[in-house]
Amino acid sequence: MKMYQGRQQVDRRVSRKQPGTTLKTVAIALAGVAMIILIGFSGWFYYMLAKLPKVDRLADYKPPIVTQVLGDDGSLVGEFFLERRTVVPVDKIPRKLIQAFVAAEDSNFFQHKGIDYFGIVRAAIKNVISMRKKEGASTITQQVAKSMLLTSEKSYSRKIKEAILASRMEKKLSKDEILYIYLNQIYLGAGAYGVQLAAETYFGKGVDQLNLAEIAMLAGLPKAPNSYSPIKHMDKAKERQNYVLERMVKEGYITEAEATHARSTVIAIKPLKKVNSEQSAYFLEQIRIQLEAKYGEERLYKEGLKIYTTMNAEMQKGAFESVQRGLKEVDKRQGFRGPLKYLAESEVDQFCKQVEDGIDGPSLRQGSTYQGVVTKIDTGRGDLTVRVGERTGTLTRKNMGWAGKVALAESFGKPDEKGKGLSLGAVIEVSVQTPDANRAGAIFALDQTPLAQAAIVAIDPRTGGVKALVGGYDFKKSQFNRAIQAKRNPGSAFKPIIYSAALEKGLTAATIFEDSPVEYDSGKEKAWKPKNYDNIYRGNVTMREALTNSINVVSVKILEQIGVNAAIETAKKLGITSPLDANLTLALGSSSLTPLELTTAYATLASGGYRPTPYFVTKVTDSEGKILEEVPTPRIPVFNSSTSAVNITASSSGLLTTTPAANPLDPVPVMSPETAYIITNLMESVVTSGTGQRARALGRPVAGKTGTTNDMKDAWFIGFVPQLVAGVWVGYDQEKSLGAGGSGGQAAAPIWTEFMQKALAGMPIEDFKAPPNVTFALIDPRTGLIAREGSEGAVTECFISGTEPSSAGE
Known part of the structure; x- marks a missing residue:
């Protein structure tokens, strides 16, 4: 019994010690964990201290500075910055x-x-x-x-x-x-x-x-x-x-x-004129690519360079606006495609909030286009209430007339199966005719973003300086620069090159060709039969009449007579670098070119046979004004009726001064001034009485040529005055017909004409001056021979001296 009791006492003693031992163990463990955490934190803290950036460099604070892009008059036209x-x-x-x-x-x-x-x-x-x-x-x-x-x-x-x-x-x-x-x-x-x-x-x-x-x-x-x-x-x-x-x-x-x-104190919000990079985006992107390759991204975006360019700010603005307006007109001729989408009633507020966040001013800008939501429909009058962000305005039936008959429904959802009708919640594009006052009362017109694209490039033919360039409708949606990168068939806009080659080969503006059906062995089962655009055949015509009316068959016959290789050689001299088809289809513009190439070729004609090199940048300086590069103004070939060509440059004051210095950008003589003048004179007829008559609206001497390819997939107009040459292309990126009104004269020429009206405003009217070796004579356009004074139907024609035709009866 005692032994048993003794064991119980021992057991009780052990039992009394156990809780203390456990707490001690836990305490030791917690202390260990705390020590590990402390050591870990200390290690992390000292590691963090060692890795912290040095503040010393802040003493020489040099933040990223805006690189400024300047136009030809020193005005700010763009910026590059982070x-x-x-x-x-x-x-x-x-x-x-x-x-x-x-x-x-x-x-x-x-x-x-x-x-x-x-x-x-x-x-x-x-x-x-x-x-x-x-x-x-x-x-x-x-x-x-x-x-x-x-x-x-x-x-x-x-x-x-x-x-x-x-x-x-x-x-x-x-x-x-x-x-x-x-x-x-x-x-x-x-x-x-x-x-x-x-x-x-x-x-x-x-x-x-x-x-x-x-x-x-x-x-x-x-x-x-x-x-x-x-x-x-x-x-x-x-x-x-x-x-x-x-x-x-x-x-x-x-x-x-x-x-x-x-x-x-009244606060007046008067921001300095903000650079509209949207209208210059394609031009700026072209120089960005050039300069980033030369100076590097770091320097271009952070070091405050000054880039002086050939761009004329007003011309660039005019080019942008003309492309936008012209494409909308082309697009509207194809009809209304319907709303962008239909919103449920619960989605309207959120959508409008997103639109409001993108509006950068207290009111809507006149002429600008916005996305709006139809919030009320007057089915009787046909007027709509449209909400744009937090603003409301009216879209009258009159201001959507171009869309034709459009189904209207005073409910949410699609009002017709095709999804072209307008209902509550319909999201549409509207342009502002009258801005809103106090976020209400704007007057809208129905609009839609064009699907077709366009390009325009304008060059000073005496220097090669690119004055304006637009490569598409909206740079934010597509950075593909169609003015420089898109290769498209020029159609009849290539014909002046064929005619230039013919003049170089000894033909004259009075040379007679028969406009009649013809066929050629194409090496296939079916012979090639070139046709005139209007399917009319005129019999005997002069080269002038053939170019004026853009007669396809005669152009092919001219190419056949002078040889394809002669035409290709002339094209290359004029500045065409793309591969050309070595066959008779070349006469109809079957080989793809860029707008810049074709405009350069026309600039060679405008400059009297001197091929300019298109360029964009004239000077680059660093943030302290040190010149990093500078391009001397290329020498300008100038002709008048009493002297031969001389080379002069434009001084900073705008006056012309002679200079003997060589410049790799100087225009290169590649064609006789006589040939250049005569082909220019022929293209004046295209404007005065041919396919390019829309350009007559300039009210000054103009030379130009339209171009329309098969199925109206491409529309062109290239034209010039002595001071400026411009080329316009219109078409879809994925080739398809432009539809009704898609010819060069209807789709491209209006854009060209609007641009040139703006670009030439304030410029003096100049004539194309004939070189001294060009003569004028009366001819009979039915025979191409010299006509007597007073002969019925006689017309004045120009010739290189010594190439005049004989008189009738000789």
């Missing part, structure tokens, strides 16, 4: 502006050492009271550290890094140096980085010209630049401005009287 910024020294920034940003963003900036501990406590209390994060506590120094040295990730580790770097920055940099970085680095909305560019963007003035009201409005932007934008939300911008003014009064930077005056 961040759109203009750097301004801190001593050029008004003290009031510095105080405004400090008051609004970091009131203790001049007292703290990078971290505002009092601000952290204050923000924490406010956030606890409001039960949500309502206020942050990052100092200006921390914001600079985040912007310049860290990523924008949201994590505790980044906040720790930010605080450490801020402390380091305060030891390395003065307060003014930190402010210099901050005020030039900060994003202030509307694509503007830094206070200088923001001042220009919103108020059209330099930062040193801002008044207190404008200063307070700028200082209110960092919290939410888009939400407080004075361009889009002036009411919210004024609220934020008032907050900044209150903070400035509280900090003692201004008096209450100054704040009151600033509140009552």
Whole structure:
């Protein structure tokens, strides 16, 4: 029994020790884990310190600067940038502006050492009271550290890094140096980085010209630049401005009287003329490709280069507008394709919010096109109420007349099986005829984005400088540059090259050819029978009449007579580099060319036989004005009726001066001036009485030629005056017929004519001057022979001296 009791006592003793042992073990384990965590954190912390970026480089702050692209008159026509910024020294920034940003963003900036501990406590209390994060506590120094040295990730580790770097920055940099970085680095909305560019963007003035009201409005932007934008939300911008003014009064930077005056100051949004990169996009992309290959991406986008180009800003604007308007006319002739989509009633508000976010001003721009939603239909009158973002307007039946009869339904959903009808919730494109007032009352016209494409290129024939270039309807939707990259059949627009070769071979404008059906062995079962476009055969015609009326059969017969190789040789001399078909179909433009190639060939004719080299860039300088490259102005061959060709250049004043210096871009003589003049004279007849009569609207001497390919897949018009040559192509990327009105004279010539009317506005009217070796004589167009004075039907024809035909009866 005793033994048994003894064992019980031992067991009880062991039982009493067990809980303490367990707790001790747990404590030791927890201490071990804590030690591991501490060691791990310490290791991570020291590793993080070692990996933190150096703040020393901020002492030599060089942010990305906008590279500017300038037109031929020095005006700004484009920009290349990663961040759109203009750097301004801190001593050029008004003290009031510095105080405004400090008051609004970091009131203790001049007292703290990078971290505002009092601000952290204050923000924490406010956030606890409001039960949500309502206020942050990052100092200006921390914001600079985040912007310049860290990523924008949201994590505790980044906040720790930010605080450490801020402390380091305060030891390395003065307060003014930190402010210099901050005020030039900060994003202030509307694509503007830094206070200088923001001042220009919103108020059209330099930062040193801002008044207190404008200063307070700028200082209110960092919290939410888009939400407080004075361009889009002036009411919210004024609220934020008032907050900044209150903070400035509280900090003692201004008096209450100054704040009151600033509140009552009328804010005028007068941004400097913004670069319309949309209208210049294809031109800019061409030079971007060239210069990025030469200077590298880093230098082009960050180092503030100045790129001087051949672009004429007004011509470029005119080219863009003419292509847009011309394509819409071509497209509308094919009919209304129906709404872009149909929305359910519950989807309308969200869709309109997305549209509103894309509108960059307080009102809709006249002439611009937007996507709108039909919200009301008057089936009796046929008028529609259309909502564009947060705005409403009226689309009258008259302003959608081009669409023909369209089914209307006062309900949501498709009103017809084909999906071309309009109902509530229908999303359509509308252009603004009368802008909205107070977000209501706009007058719209029905519109639709064209499916066809177009290209236009304009060249100064005396220099080769490309004055304007558009490669498609919308660069944002397609970066394919059809002016330079698209190879399409030129059709009859190639005929002047054939006729030039014929003149070089000794034929004359009075040479007679028989316009009659003909067939050729094609090597296939079926013979090739070229046909005239109008299926009319005119019998004997002169070369002038054949080109004027674009007679296909005669063009083929001319090519047959002079030989295909002669025509190909002439084409290459004129600037055609694409492969050409070595057969008689070449006479009808069967070989694909780019608009730039064909326009260059015409420019050779316009310059009197000198082939220019198209170029885009004249000079490039770095941010300090050092010239990196410069192209001397190519020498210009000039002819008049009493002298032979001389080479001269355009000086900076616009006057012409002689120069003996050689230039690789100088136009190269490839054709006699006599031949160039005569083919130009023949193409004047195309405009005055042939297929290119739309160009007569210019009211000045014009030479040109239309081109239309089989099934109207391609439409062309290339034409020129002595000062400018331009080529227009219209067609679908995936070849198909342009349909009704798709010929060169109907689809391309109107675009060309509208562009040239704008481009030549203010330019003096010039005649095409004949070289001294060109003579004029009366001929009988039925025989091609010299006619007596007063002979019935006689016409004046031009010849190279010595090639005049004989008189009748000789």
